[in-house]
Amino acid sequence: MATDETGPSPAGPRAGQDRAGQERSERDQSEQEWLAAYDPRAYTPVAVTVDVVALTLRHGSLHVLLVERAAPPYQGSWALPGGFLRAGEEDLDGAAARELAEETGLLGGSEVEAALSRIYLEQLGTYGAPHRDPRMHVVSVAYLAFAPDLPDPQAGTDAAAAGWYPVADLDLRPSSRPEAAVVPVDTHGGGVGGHSGPLTLAFDHARILADGLDRARAKIEYSPLATAFLPYDFTIPDLRAVYEAVWDEKLHPGNFHRKVLSVPGFVESTGTTTERGGARGGPRARTYHAGDAQLLHPALLRPAREDEIR
Amino acid sequence: MATDETGPSPAGPRAGQDRAGQERSERDQSEQEWLAAYDPRAYTPVAVTVDVVALTLRHGSLHVLLVERAAPPYQGSWALPGGFLRAGEEDLDGAAARELAEETGLLGGSEVEAALSRIYLEQLGTYGAPHRDPRMHVVSVAYLAFAPDLPDPQAGTDAAAAGWYPVADLDLRPSSRPEAAVVPVDTHGGGVGGHSGPLTLAFDHARILADGLDRARAKIEYSPLATAFLPYDFTIPDLRAVYEAVWDEKLHPGNFHRKVLSVPGFVESTGTTTERGGARGGPRARTYHAGDAQLLHPALLRPAREDEIR
DNA sequence: TCAATAGTGTCTTTAAGACAATATGTA
DNA sequence: TACATATTGTCTTAAAGACACTATTGA
Missing domain, CATH: 1.10.10.10 (Winged helix-like DNA-binding domain superfamily/Winged helix DNA-binding domain)
Incomplete structure (x- = not known):
């Protein structure tokens, strides 16, 4: 493992300050030598996740796909389906498509397969406030999906449950759209189906969903x-x-x-x-x-x- | 330092595959204990950068702010101004504003300060193909900026040079917009001022710039x-x-x-x-x-x- | 039979675009 | 003076929206 000295930018609170400032000392190396000596682990880590705002029409009203978180943080809360980007393996669009299929159990079955192939997916925006996730700095790339009416999803490995939830039943007021993480409250009992009152979503997912709805409303105009x-x-x-x-x-x-x-x-x-x-x-x-x-x-x-x- | 066993998801090619699958074994811990045991370094690293497509009008034609890279990769090539997100310290908008001011020397000076405060900044999109940067998997959040006519910038610490470049002089054809990194060619001599022929940009910056121009053209309609x-x-x-x-x-x-x-x-x-x-x-x-x-x-x-x- | 709905016709208002005209500047 | 340009006027066409009407179907 290379040390900080051979890495292009040292780990620490100010890593990334000036990549080339550090890199300049390497100028006498050839580009190939420099690349070989490069150690990606030397950076202060940032995690990248992909979350999906998947919308569909059920019984004439707009629904969004949500999963119940099976683990902390926000265990028991509802959230947008998503997960970590597989570093070096996939691009963002691919990760979004994978998460959409994987975390909802919308896999296999020829009819489902055909329906999945007709899903429209586009990038919505990226959310990166430092404390939006209590674990670490997580940058989340959000996607927007339009889907024909799909069967009820099966919960994936990450989720205790998954389901289509009426958008009208969600609390998307600005007051319930934290930009940063709030104290996670266990909201067991507020599930798809027999719930009471509007749900609030995990992380800043209420804001992401609100942005997704705005985008969807504008998108179908043009x-x-x-x-x-x-x-x-x-x-x-x-x-x-x-x-x-x-x-x-x-x-x-x-x-x-x-x-x-x-x-x-x-x-x-x-x-x-x-x-x-x-x-x-x-x-x-x-x-x-x-x-x-x-x-x-x-x-x-x-x-x-x-x-x-x- | 925590070992992989106490981390929520092990490092390795498939890290991030199912965060909750690993997290489920931690369910008996309280959320607080779990957070304390969390080790962010256990993930396969992904770097997050912020790049800015800054547009302005000079002598009646549209110009974009470019910097000449002082270090590998693409040393000597022109690129969009940008740099790494300071993990845990800033949000994405803040990083974009910082990079715009910092890497171009557009700091200090009361007139410049006043002009800077009128710059419009919005998120453009995020680019995350696995090999768009030869060093590692870099996810880049691109921003779009509209600026009034500003003085010529001073090169920041990351750049050998910086300047406003006429958009019409750039080669933005799809064929010169690689999604992944190509073999870096030293394009010394193709600079702002006495250049010859259209420039091609580093990384996938030609594609990002093309997307920024599309967005700008649509944005001023509405x-x-x-x-x-x-x-x-x-x-x-x-x-x-x-x-x-x-x-x-x-x-x-x-x-x-x-x-x-x-x-x-x-x-x-x-x-x-x-x-x-x-x-x-x-x-x-x-x-x-x-x-x-x-x-x-x-x-x-x-x-x-x-x-x-x- | 009644009520709901698909599809068409017509009219008004608003906005976009082509073109002309006038007044006020610079060189 | 010659020419460019800011600003306003007029006319035509396209599109949006309100409203009316007919035909077809389920209950």
């Missing part, structure tokens, strides 16, 4: 990704239900219908209709699948809310 | 942040010059003027005009400063480019 919440074939009213759930706004059925069809490449007709009409009556709807557009021109803008215009 | 490129007081033609430089499009002066004034809260009149007319003639323009709007309603959409509608 991109056709609302279709990622639906099966391959869907109807315009299905699509409208996605927008209504994500935006938490009622939309005008007639205007929405015409607008979707007027955006080039948003949806493509299958030529057929549903087998039956709506549950409460009405004609059969025509079915569509996603078109080839990557962006919506023009966009489907949210109805302006008076309190946001300022 | 937010009033184009004003962050200008002094506190500015004219509508000044503002138009920002849009034209960032979008690389000529805009219609009359329509732009009326549109800016019609967006509530975008700009606020100062009641005065410039001292002189334009360099090539024309009346004095009225001056404005940024209003209190956080978002533009309606947005200033880019002219539709035929090849992007697909």
